[in-house]
Amino acid sequence: MTEVVQALPHPTRDEIRIDAVLHALADPMRLHMVRELAKLGEGVACGTIELPISKSTRTHHLRILRDAGVTWTVQSGTSRITSLRRDDLDTLFPGLLTGILAAKK
Amino acid sequence: MTEVVQALPHPTRDEIRIDAVLHALADPMRLHMVRELAKLGEGVACGTIELPISKSTRTHHLRILRDAGVTWTVQSGTSRITSLRRDDLDTLFPGLLTGILAAKK
DNA sequence: GCCGTAGTACGATGAACTTCGTACTATTAC
DNA sequence: GTAATAGTACGAAGTTCATCGTACTACGGC
Numbered sequence: 001m002t003e004v005v006q007a008l009p010h011p012t013r014d015e016i017r018i019d020a021v022l023h024a025l026a027d028p029m030r031l032h033m034v035r036e037l038a039k040l041g042e043g044v045a046c047g048t049i050e051l052p053i054s055k056s057t058r059t060h061h062l063r064i065l066r067d068a069g070v071t072w073t074v075q076s077g078t079s080r081i082t083s084l085r086r087d088d089l090d091t092l093f094p095g096l097l098t099g100i101l102a103a104k105k
Numbered sequence: 106m107t108e109v110v111q112a113l114p115h116p117t118r119d120e121i122r123i124d125a126v127l128h129a130l131a132d133p134m135r136l137h138m139v140r141e142l143a144k145l146g147e148g149v150a151c152g153t154i155e156l157p158i159s160k161s162t163r164t165h166h167l168r169i170l171r172d173a174g175v176t177w178t179v180q181s182g183t184s185r186i187t188s189l190r191r192d193d194l195d196t197l198f199p200g201l202l203t204g205i206l207a208a209k210k
Numbered sequence: 211g212c213c214g215t216a217g218t219a220c221g222a223t224g225a226a227c228t229t230c231g232t233a234c235t236a237t238t239a240c
Numbered sequence: 241g242t243a244a245t246a247g248t249a250c251g252a253a254g255t256t257c258a259t260c261g262t263a264c265t266a267c268g269g270c
Binding site: 017018019022023025026028031092093094095096097098099100102103104 | 127131198203
């Protein structure tokens, strides 16, 4: 089967806290990941985004983004597909994501 | 004279970087300060905002907020009056501040 | 002048975080 | 089954950061 999609632990919408979200976004690498996810639109395999860091560091950052409620990740085969939780973030903190993505660079 | 208002070093609008802003907002104490500044509207003496931290730590946080371009501080007598740089932030990152202030707690 | 007030500067300390390498698991392809 | 791929888990190293106390500066009032 190729369609197996397993769930990973995520905070529910009302468990998302602004502190954690801001902390997650405050790292340059993670901010870049979020920008790329926003640009690419739909879900993306973890390794797709180019970054000057090792595999394990990437895993670390993706975990922090997921734990904070910024991203949603599902397992599909050997890959993990990650996407932005746009709806949740826009509902909880309307404008926040837009503002961040509007930044020059 | 009571009207003396001295300038302190601040980044100009186009020197404000999203990385620094997010880093500044990522600390709970600083986030609380920003929330209070937004609630109180206009400029506020540094000591006005109640916080469970020492004087020197407060100075430290205010410096980070100022250096990041989140707040504007002027000296007036023995006090420093701090205010949010709403216009600049709204121009550079439209929605960001609104989103943060909309957060539950 | 003298004292109180508001806040800074500096150095230290301990916690948190980013980063890495290595070892490991799980799935797909041959 | 074997090998390759995608990613995790864990421990270590180095850095950054929040916090504090103390010492200091500057202004205002008496």
